[in-house]
Amino acid sequence: MSPAPVKLGLYIHWPYCARICPYCDFNVYKAAGADSGALTDALLADLDHWRARTGPRPLASIHFGGGTPSLMTPAQIEAVLTRAEALWGIAPGAEIGLEANPKEAASFAGLAGAGINRLSLGVQALDDASLARLGRDHDAKGALLALEAAQALFERLSIDLIYAREGQSPDSWAAELSRVLAMGLDHLSLYQLTIEPGTAFARQAERGRLTPPGDDDAADMYALTQDLTTAAGLPAYEISNHARTREDHSVHNRLYWEGADWIAIGPGGHGRLGSHATGGRLATEAALKPADYIARAASGAAHDVETLSARDEAVERVLMGMRLVEEGLDLDALKSLTGFDVDSDGLALALSRGQVRRDGPRLILTPQGRIFADAVAGALAP
Template sequence: MTQVFAPFGPHFGFGLYIHWPYCTRVCPYCDFNVYAAKDRATDPLVTAIADDIRVHRRKLPEHGALDTVYFGGGTPALLRPEQVAEILKAASETFGIKDGAEITLEANPNDVLKADLLALRRAGVTRLSIGVQSMRDSALAFLGRDHTAEAGGEAVKRALKVFDTISMDLIYARPGQSPANWEAELADALALGAPHLSLYELTFEPATAFGKAAQRGEIVPMPDDAQADLYELTQQMTRDAGMPAYEVSNHAASPAHQSRHNLIYWRGGDWIGAGPGAHGRVSVAGNRYATEAERRPEGYMAGMQMLQEGWADAAKLPPLDIAREILAMGLRAAEGVDLRRVEIVSGKKVSREKIGVFTEQGWVKLQGSELSLTESGRLLADALTSQLAP
């Protein structure tokens, strides 16, 4: 097969992910690389992250300016505006940041209510992603959150006055949650007017407090069929509200409000991961590398002080792994994936016979070489991907 285009790399988008590992408290469902903030001095970690970005330039001499920057965590809203500006300055001086780039900062409602949002905007932030998580106080207590439903709503309203676009996170499919309960809660969330919603079903990862409680039988996760019912209700309500899903768990009022940074992940673009435990995907000379930074903040800072590479590991991905990742991530997005990319990388054909069966079931659509999931197919995204993977 003739390679007519590069099937992965920065031409599908080039982003920078900053992982800020500190939180005021660690939520019981969270399995990210996070640590209690306590009274830690944060300036040394900011310096280390800036140095990490600069070190990446040595590895990526051909990469151009950044399309997106995403401050995740952890709770990056704990950063002072001048610290955000320092990191963005390092990125701008090292790689360049395109005019009109999307620069997102994750924040909890209480952070939004007390932060100087105008100072954050002046520092370069263009978009907030607010972890509201629930519009019900009882659910917030269960989820270990330290804000109220009222604070969540006020944070969204306050952010909308300063930023042209924001996102709001909610967690549903909680144990015992009824369709009527979720319908009322989601209606309250939609009424706030955030132009982007990330709606996640509660998961019980083994290493988390919730995961361990579930193993002990203290919490009973919602059955799969009941979760599927809530997912279908979610799709109907968001579609009716003009917020259709553009990815399995993400909804936007228009393409202008879609997360451009996350689209880089789903499209197979490149992104740098800087900060303790940050993951990245970078392409160099036709090869693709998975990078992962040292997880412990102390070890990460020590490594950067010695001007070592910020990532603890940079593994060259085998073609089959790249192809499977392109397929799995691409099918998550409503726009789907060009199967030629999967086949060029893997050297194997994706089974048209299986696609035909899935099309008859109403789970997928194939237009030319573009494969996408239908709304009902998104419920089976992982299973369908594993069946189609080369």
């Protein structure tokens, strides 16, 4: 039996936000203004360029991320989807997802009409004081109303929450998460607050004006998250992502963790195509600044493209694959795609510490290993 063809996804980065949140280090810019139409034209030109490089392969998923792609107009979304369909074809039942801010709830019907079939809604917190501290432009009531609107319009829906926030105790997180779990959603993304270098939160922390919970409290909140979500039937299937069933997983995010192929257009988008076994894995990075991206896309040169070394590809496949909680990393596939095994000393140590287990060709983090997921995966990298 020949192996299943590698899936191909499309990521579109919309870099504009109504305002910039103090914790965020994504490639974001305040307000699109007059650039919005030019950026859409650039996205379409960029799609033409990538079709010439990938050849005909149906798209398994399309994801509009950001930034705040819920600021795109339905016509802009439709233009991208129409071009993608004409160039590659969109596989039947493909996931077409978009990251939305609650503030744009009034435009959700238009987004659904344009073809979005999965929404991830940036709720972040359920109380007004936390939302204000996170610099959000919505309150808790607005988030719940947006959620209600989204539930009526999108068959597939997830919300993002940030925990281990300043002033949050394990008890208050347990109460907040229990409220969310009672809503009966099928997918949740639960992120521990990271103080990213260069953000406003990092500057506040340096000056002693922001004190996130200590390591012990953060570890307790992580443990509570696993216990409460598992008890509610939404266990983690990836470090920060929880779903009720396999069908509820994010198809698009799985492409990253499984090491499939994806084209990434829009300012700062990172794509991956191919493998060492098929002549090399391309790593693509689009120009960061919208003006540069727009200027370069017209000539088909909006991206820096390099071929990863087989070792770098293997490292990336280990770091991403180990994030999948149930399946872990397929060691046979790693070897046949890149020629590399995981590091033998790192493997022996992780096995002796009970941080990973073997299941046939697969290497899977244990609950104990998941707490130190990044460090364990780093030690396994060849």
